[in-house]
Amino acid sequence: MSETIDSRSAEAIDREGDVAADYIEELLDICDLGGDIDIDTKNGRAYVSVADSESDLERLSKAEVVNALQELTRLAVQSETGEFSRVILDIAGSRAARQAELSVLVDKAIERLEAGSSEADLPPMSSYERKLVHDIVAERGFVSESHGEGRGRHTVITRH
Known part of the structure; x- marks a missing residue:
């Protein structure tokens, strides 16, 4: 087993x-x-x-x-x-559709970083969605961390 x-x-x-x-x-x-x-x-x-x-x-x-x-x-x-x-x-196929939406959300956040922001906050989401976001962010060469508690827990993206 x-x-x-x-x-x-x-x-x-x-x-x-x-x-x-x-x-x-x-x-x-x-x-x-x-x-x-x-x-x-x-x-x-x-x-x-x-x-x-x-x-x-x-x-x-x-x-x-x-x-x-x-x-x-x-x-x-x-x-x-x-x-x-x-x-x-x-x-x-809701999960694949949501992953595509999250990818677009991450891309927009990265655009804010490339335009000069020091960090980009994403809206609160489930732990599963945050995990997907962390994976997408890492693929794009950026860093992400989860912040907040409960329903307000969200992802913050930064440069290295």
Whole structure:
């Protein structure tokens, strides 16, 4: 049995993904929406993706809706397993779309730095989105740190 970075077993992560997928499947059934559910494991987390075959999921794929559904799914998993859940939910490619938006946001912040600002603050976002931003910033050759607490936690980008 392989151990993940956060000491959870692959079996526990697989169970988390299965419980999350069951929850999402029930939700889609209640809403009378279609979608193909895929479960994957990356970096010690379960990823549940819902592919849209008939554009039924367009309204559910908005970033704020996906984040809310992800939190509900995490609570459902925690209720079922008794363990804190870090499952990541993707609906109809919402994560890739959000990553593209974050890339544009980082590019605009870097433009401010290149125009003479000493630092560029980004708006508050989830820990997952901040991690994506840190990766994008590093790829661009800049430095970033998270600042603030709770819902106000945000990323600040600076030069080396």
